[in-house]
Amino acid sequence: MSTAAVTDKRPSTLRSASLPKWSPWAIAAGSIVVAVGIGLGAGLSSKVEWGLIAAILFILGTYGVAARVEGRRQAKDRVVTALVWVAFLLALIPLVSLIWTTVKRGVKVLDPFFLTHSMGIVADSEPGGGIYHAIIGSLEQVGLATVIGAPIGVLTAVYLVEYGRGGLARAVTFFVDVMTGIPSIVAGLFILSLMLMGNMQPFGFAGSLALAILMMPVVVRSTEEMLKLVPNELREASLALGVPKWRTILKVVLPTSIGGITTGIMLAIARIAGETAPILLLVWGNSFINNNPFSGAQQALPLYIYQQYANSSGSTAAYDRAWAASLTLIAFVMILNLVARGIARWKAPKTGR
Incomplete structure (x- = not known):
């Protein structure tokens, strides 16, 4: 053997x-x-x-x-x-x-009545009332901030990735990094100083401007990373066919990364939806329904939570309303995150076998 x-x-x-x-x-x-x-x-x-x-x-x-x-x-x-x-x-x-x-x-006071009524003439120490006016205010303020901040952020990221060279690109990158770390109260003070110069009264759109300032650097950073993931071979193939660069960006680069860009925008919206300091400075809050963000004080969910909790001394009604509004805000942010994940999966590149 x-x-x-x-x-x-x-x-x-x-x-x-x-x-x-x-x-x-x-x-x-x-x-x-x-x-x-x-x-x-x-x-x-x-x-x-x-x-x-x-x-x-x-x-x-x-x-x-x-x-x-x-x-x-x-x-x-x-x-x-x-x-x-x-x-x-x-x-x-x-x-x-x-x-x-x-x-x-x-869940103690969270019901359809709470979601479809405002505080109106209900005092903070009394039971009843709702957050309908706060939901309207938050949706309008955050929506306007998205309309302003998202396009500027995406276009800035496109410039940095596709065109940015030299000192200007380095300066833009530096200021984006600085803006990423600024406290929200600073953005509110900036808009407030402009309002004082123009002798303006608090209104919802002023809060949207501050939220847009906070939103833009988040959108820039997320969009920039998504654009960098697009293979250069796609750009080179399009340019080799004689397609102009701007059209290559519009028809090749952005559609390829649209899923990640949309996800970044949704996450930026979720990030600004809970800001309280700029809203407190610029919007002031309102117990009644105000559907016009360009005139008069408005309410917002984060500000409503703060005001109800601040006025809850000796009143369980205001305390319960603050917690119910907090649950509504968490549900809103959670829905945005789920939508972002769904869009990311839907728009993810499909790989063949």
Whole structure:
């Protein structure tokens, strides 16, 4: 018998023992049980402390069990994976808690009447009223801001990617970076200074201008990244056929990246929908319905939430209305994000088999 045949019959030494797939769940369950026991024994009343103890025990237990069964090298890999899971859960807990608290408190007064009526003559300390005027104001202000900010942002991104060269492009990029980080109150103060120079009274369109300033850098950055993903081969093929550059951008580049551009615009809308400071400075709020954003004070959902909570001292009605309006605003932002994801999937490039 040959040596190779004998060697083939020997068991492979490259395979080592490994933990079953359910072992992380078992370690996590055991860590929770031990953490609860430690918390009860030590008299710890906070569940946050129990969770931190369980997380530490989970990491230590993962390393101990994996090191004993699989070796230290594989144990280190499992510890890193455990740390990622713990970090994910720590980031998820505040989000879930926020949504749960908002839903729990917001459903108390959230009904069709609340969505179709304004505050009118209802005092903040009295029950009743609704957010119809705030919904109208938010939709008009955010809509006008989108009409202003989205085209300017897209065209600026097209210039930076397709035409931008030299000092002007570097200056535009620098100011876009600066605008990305400016506080919303600064944009509101800028528009307010222009209003004071013109001796204007608060009105909804002024808030739209401030929101457009906040929206533009977000649209520029997202659109710029989407345009950079378009393969240069598409541009070169179009130009080789004698198509002018502006027509190549209009007929090739933008249609190819329209899904990502639309998604970026939707996310920018979701970002400005919750701004309160510019609206407080420029729009002031109104208890009655005002469908004209170019004349008179208007209401908006973020401002309505702030005013109801600020006036909720000793009144559960205003407090409940603030939570119901918060739930409505979260639902609005969530719908925008879902629409953005749907558009991104719909307009994603189709790959053939």
